[in-house]
Amino acid sequence: MNKDREVWVFIEQEAGEIATVSLELLAKGRELAEGLGSRVCALLFGHGIAHLAEKAIYHGADLVLLADHPELALYRTLPYARVAIELVRARQPYIFLLGATPIGRDLAPRIASAVRAGLTADCTDLQIGDFQRKDRVYSDLLYQIRPAFGGNVIATIVNPERHPQLATVREGVMRLAEPDRTRRGEVERVEPQFDARDLVLQVLKREMRPPACNLKSASIVVAGGAGVGSKENFRLIHELAHLLGGEVGASRAAVDAGFVSAEHQVGQTGVTVRPRLYIACGISGAVQHRAGMDQSSKIIAINTDPAAPIFQIAHYKIVGDLNAVIPWMIHAYHANAK
Amino acid sequence: MAYNCIVLVKQVPDTANISGKTMKDDGTVNRAALPAIFNPEDLNALEMALRVREQHGGQVTVLTMGPPRAAEVLREALYRGADRVILLSDRKFAGSDTLATSYALKCAVERTGDYDLVFCGRQAIDGDTAQVGPQVAEKLGLPQITYAESIQALQGSEIVVQRAFPLGKETVKCTVPCLLTVVSSANRPRPPSARRMIAYKLAATSLECPALLKQWPEFETAEALDRYLAERDQKIPVWTAADIGADEEKLGLPGSPTKVLKIDYVVLETSESRQVPATPEGASGLVRELIQDHIV
Incomplete structure (x- = not known):
């Protein structure tokens, strides 16, 4: 097991439900990790959500880093970013994938900026490949593939030197795998510490509704x-x-x-x-x-x-x-x- | 209490209007056929800042980073009501990805002086990344409120903001200073004012003076024109990497962790395809075929 090349997936959950995009990313993460000979680590943050760790494992995680804390009950940028940034600094993942949802798009750039890593938004494909620059060859980088410039070109982006290689991906782009209930994995609890500066924002009200149309599965x-x-x-x-x-x-x-x-x-x-x-x-x-x-x-x-x-x-x-x-x-x- | 607002804006190619005509035969984009515009959600950000000023007082400063031509959006910001505009322009910024861009903007924001609120559009239509706002917030050590749709209360050092997502809303309370990224449903940006267009008719940066000389041959040198503009308070300041005290290693290509491995022009596949006449008979034949093939 190549622990230097861990693939991390941020598990987005709301009201005890894991977002579909996170499950899709676990499946993709599994494929990438197998190619790299490493493992998939799921970041599960929230409050009273420990039972979701099993589902993350069934969908492809080898290790779940679980932060269960009242201040994480609803998503807020600063406390979530603090936990994620501290984990990234301590464990140096190789790849870090997030859903390109309002939450993923809020959190990912905050992490990228703090650890000065590259981030590519809205990838439509992810692959592993080499990159040569001058005389140096970087092997097994994450190819982050996305349309660019008004969608008239397809760009392949790499982050050769600064890791983790961060990318966000939209829901429905990667295929969702069937859960494998025989899969086993580890759950490791992390104990977050917050100070007053992390808690300057309060959520007064949050009202989310189910999608009015079911485009994704329409025939x-x-x-x-x-x-x-x-x-x-x-x-x-x-x-x-x-x-x-x-x-x-x-x-x-x-x-x-x-x-x-x-x-x-x-x-x-x-x-x-x-x-x-x-x-x-x-x-x-x-x-x-x-x-x-x-x-x-x-x-x-x-x-x-x-x-x-x-x-x-x-x-x-x-x-x-x-x-x-x-x-x-x-x-x-x-x-x-x- | 008055609030000083900084609005970060971007000039972008009008990618929303790409059609067959803006593509060259080889499949590449004909940039010349694409006008450069004020990024649409940045106009919503500017409007939100202008309304804060109208209700509470304070100054609205608009900052953009880009080539000399980006001064166009700054003039537009003046016409729409900005008090002060600044162009960040330097070859050292060229090739910056979102991380290097946010570093330069952070240095520039710090240089502008005291501020209470920083506004950005949610995302720019050329890259759609929505990354620069949160990255600037992180570098300034500010809390961020992305997807901001309305300021519901602003008093002392407390702000209440409603956020809008495709599938819901959220109301948050936060301390000031903070950074907001603004969505298009936030407001209807005011149009440029005729009075302000006249007042800032000459507004230009010194980078533009050589080109302006051709329009105004009565000035013998670019320096003479530059002085003329400065005396009339029509000069848009240009800040370089040195002016904002930026560490060059963190700018441009050296400061950008993401590298472009390759760009593929999209080659469209023509699979088996058929022209259907745009007639009632053509449409009817197609529908019958779809029904027979159990597609509909």
Whole structure:
């Protein structure tokens, strides 16, 4: 066991539930650790959450570092960062993965800054590989792969010298593994100490709701982009999605324009979907969007711009106005569906 | 009690408007076809700071780090109501990743003088990392409130902020000074004011003076123009790495732990694909096929 190359995964939990993205990262962490001949260590912070350690082990952790403390009951930047930073300093992990959730995106940069390590946000793939710079070869680094520059290029980033190699990953990007109830692992308790400066922020109220749409597991997604033009026109997208029993997706441009809420966003900074059918309406198809839907089994693209990049991954291309084409499709469905 | 606010902003390429036209034939981005804009959520951050000033008094200082051209967003900040703007520009900053950037910004924030609140946009649309705000907070030793949507109370050294996430809200109480990163739903940024556009019509940095000479040939040298601007309080200060007392090892490429191993231009795969005519018959044929293949 190569203890110098530990892969750490931050376990995000709320109200006694481990976030799906953390379980996905445990599976990915397992794969990376096997390649490195090392082990996966899960960081589980909270209060009254010791029972979750077992689940982390079933999903791939070899060791769970458990910080159970009343001040950790609800996520707050400073106490969580303090525990994580002290553990990183003391144990020097090689790789440290967090979900690219509001919590992961709040915590990861705080840790990276404190230990002066590199951090890559919203990776869509992680691999192990070598890096050569001048005469020096760094072996077995973490390749942090993400779309960049408006999603028109795919960048591979490495952190050759300063470790841990920190990365955040969106939910749904890595595959969730089935829990293996025969797996065994260690649980080690850490006893955090806080001082007044760590506790200057209080949570007065926290109200989280379950997602209104179930995009991630939808088998049909009808998605609209900037080309839909208005919130009124977006009704057509809802109508077609409803008719086909699918969910509504959107490009970032449509969300930014206020046509539909952010939970519908598909892409690198939204949800990753793998439906049986994806209908892209008025979506140009920047890489950031395609990163979230290009695994769809069938893609239909409707766009007035014949040069739109979305056409290059579409199985069915319709160069035309979605305001005409979608009603025709709705009509045809009514006429032909049993 | 008055609060001095610092707003950290970024000039970004308008990546939201990339279409077929902004891509070259070889699949690379045609940067020239992309306008540079004020990062949208940084405008929300500026607006939040301006409202703090309106309610409580104090000064709003806007800082950006970038090439000489980034002075454009500073002029825009002046037009929208900033009291003071500063450009951080130096070749030594080039190639900075988020860690090196946050170090430079931290040094600059410390140099600006007394401050109570630091505001940033939640994230910039070119990198979408949302890292610089929290990293600046960490380096300044400040608590951070990310995803800030509204300031619900600000009194003495206590601030109550509502945070907004895709799936919920949270209200937190924190001590001042602190750093907030602001989401787009926070407010509607005020437009540039015509009066202020006239007042700051000439505002420029000394880096821009050589180019401005071409527009204003009545000035014989860049220095003469520079003096003219300074006398009229139209000079945007430029701070270098030395001005902010930064350790060069922590800036630019040497100060950036992340390295780009490679960039792949996206080659789109044309799998088996078919053109469907944009006609009622075309749409109907497609839907029938999907039904027959049990796809819908």
